[in-house]
Amino acid sequence: MKTKPSVLPLFRCLTSVPTAPLREISVSKKALEWISANLGARVKVRRNRGGVIVSYRGAGEGPSLCLAAHLDHPAFDLLQVTKTGATARLRGGLPPHLLAGAAVEAFAAVPKDNRPLARGVIGPRPKKDGGLWTIKWNETAKPSAQLDFAVLALPACEVTDGWLLSRSVDDLLGCAIALEAMRRISQARAKVNLTVLLNRAEEVGFVGALDMIRSGKLSAHDSYLSIESSRELPGSKPGSGPTIRLGDRATIFDANLTALLDDAGKILRKRGTKVQRLRLTGGTCEATAYQAFGYEAGGVAVPLVNYHNGWGADAVSPEKVRLSDVEGCVRLLVEASKLFGAKDLRGALRTRLARRHDGEKRGLRGRT
DSSP, X not given: OOOOSSHHHHHHHHTTSOOOTTOOHHHHHHHHHHHHHHXXXXXXXXXXXXXXXXXXXXXXSSOOEEEEEESOOOEEEEEEEOSSEEEEEEESOOOGGGTTTOEEEEEOSSOSSSOOSEEEEEOOOOSSTTOOEEEEEXXXXXXXXXXXEEEESOOSOEEETTEEEETTHHHHHHHHHHHHHHHXXXXXXXXXXXXXXXXXXXXXXXXXXXXXXXXXXXXXXXXXXXXXXXXXXXXXXXXXXXXXXXXXXXXXXXXXXXXXXXXXXXXXXXXXXXXXXXXXXXXXXXXXXXXXXXXXXXXXXXXXXXXXXXXXXXXXXXXXXXXXXXXXHHHHHHHXXXXXXXXXXXXXXXXXXXXXXXXXXXGGOSOO
């Protein structure tokens, strides 16, 4: 399949600043700049404590298909910072057995670009899980610098031999894929309602998604798809297309949403686009959080090598995906979005049942 470069410029934009759990202000600004320049008045943007909600209403009233991705990636919170080093708390699931001796780059809380304020090396693994790590500086910051977090010293974005490599494919690529799908839908003026959720702090327990859910920002009539780059498994291999996610380690996803994705996948396969289908048990994604609170939820994933910068590898490494799978994922979401309005999913069913109740509830006068 011939790939299109449309996701890549956006991904380069998002990775032009580092990110970390609860340190997503800079990458959020990059996303909002892109949304303003490429989506403009066709969408409505709402900024919330838990993240950013971008809405396209091509069908007017009625349910929306929501594409959810997260703006953070595992990193280190810097605690006690001195001239020679720092103590740090690991936030998220980097492979602890590979971290000792790995290089890191340190930044202020709201970095302007990828130029670090200090560079260092990670010390030995703590004796207890959850213990503090040490970092020794080999390139110290100016005395006025306020160091706040550190990321692994890996490429922000590189392309080689059909592979996309980055320190933070998971899940800035999911954000880029969701926004590019919305750009194509809105540009085509498709008669469908599509929402993109850019959540914060997924890597430390779905904090942003849960904040959106519990604050009442989300509609129970909408359907939610988690867009991730997920660890490769037999049946979900790089180069064989995006994977329709039947579930994750914790749950099985909604059957109706899976059927929607299956229908979109059938259309794409006839056009020569590869699509895979598997329960991905390498981790847990935001679809589980939505489903736990009663929302209709499913997922799509791009097969990922070097998950969280090293799981399955012999050393700390950039995450990587096949560009063909990235483009295939965008196409899958665009096709699913086009099919969404005609499908009998939970939002449409809720609406019909509510109308039926409104028409008949007067007959319930009195007690049984």
